[in-house]
């Protein structure tokens with residue numbers, strides 16, 4: 561069926577053979593023989609593929625670069641271990657994420673630490689352990705860092721997270737706009753640089769920008785990089801600040817989304833090298849989350865029930881919005897475990913008693929019946945890390961490795977434990 565073939569075109573690990581969906585060559589039906597739905601399936605091969613493509617493109621155009629995996633996108637231990645084994649760095653936003661990174665084997669000199677309101681405890685821990693990429697967003701944060709550095713008799717390298725000046729039209733489309741809580745306008749940022757330059761305990765040597773997610777536009781990057789180049793030149797020429805680290809943040813859409821929109825990672829890397837003068841004297845840092853993990857996970861679900869109402873058919877699957885978080889930038893795709901051909905138009909929803917619990921606002925036109933398997937694609941980013949026990953337990957996560965073995969990497973919540981937890985105060989007395 562063309563609709564299904566079109567949907568999976570940019571997911572090379574999916575294939576229908578005799579109308580049965582295979583995931584990384586494994587028949588989906590054979591996977592659910594042993595494992596009860598719903599569950600997430602992690603495909604480490606895809607994660608590596610995504611990383612390799614980005615790193616190869618960058619290396620062709622930029623002399624020095626780091627890819628720092630944004631832990632917030634998906635903090636599962638196996639994902640972090642794989643990021644580490646691929647020689648990535650990590651990006652963290654809290655004590656929890658710093659400790660996760662440490663547990664996965666990252667040294668603090670491989671971690672970018674972000675966040676608009678880091679606590680003194682977090683800063684002290686990070687600085688004691690030798691945090692290398694400390695991103696700062698306000699004058700009082702900078703002064704707190706200076707005080708800690710002074711007490712510890714060290715000189716702390718810092719990067720300032722700026723919000724760039726882009727055209728009104730571009731600003732309108734961004735998730736993180738000028739008046740958002742993140743970053744600092746470039747005029748104030750310059751004041752932070754000047755303050756830091758005059759402090760014996762601070763070394764301002766990086767600039768950071770991160771303004772959105774699911775970005776797929778070469779012209780957007782052109783505009784951003786031109787601004788960054790202008791700003792860096794001003795820092796160097798007017799204020800004598802040497803920029804060693806250019807952190808261009810996260811924000812890339814998933815590999816499959818980029819592919820389906822004709823976005824070329826080589827061109828993106830080339831745009832960096834042609835827009836930023838002296839880029840070869842800097843280390844370019846990227847902090848992708850969504851790009852690496854979004855299409856490295858598949859959610860495997862079963863249809864619990866179907867119904868028709870007001871002229872629309874519905875199929876309700878056993879995984880819902882408590883783990884497939886409905887966010888502005890999520891675009892889940894549902895494909896069947898078995899292609900049964902054309903059927904009536906049908907919307908797919910989860911089991912929650914909530915109207916937003918729909919997999920997508922588009923109807924599918926393939927035949928769906930109760931008990932059928934449905935795979936939800938594009939579900940690896942900002943799902944497991946943001947999931948809730950909202951009425952339902954969070955599903956287990958399995959890994960399908962390169963030799964076709966499946967192993968559990970995170971247990972499902974148990975409903976009885978959730979009930980116990982809600983009444984845990986009774987055991988305290």
Ligand SMILES: Cc1ncc(COP(=O)(O)O)c(C=O)c1O
Nearest residue numbers: 630770773810811847848849850
């Ligand atoms: C500072 C920073 N870097 C990187 C990321 C990762 O973004 P994405 O998953 O869109 O690549 C985020 C996400 O919110 C972020 O806040």
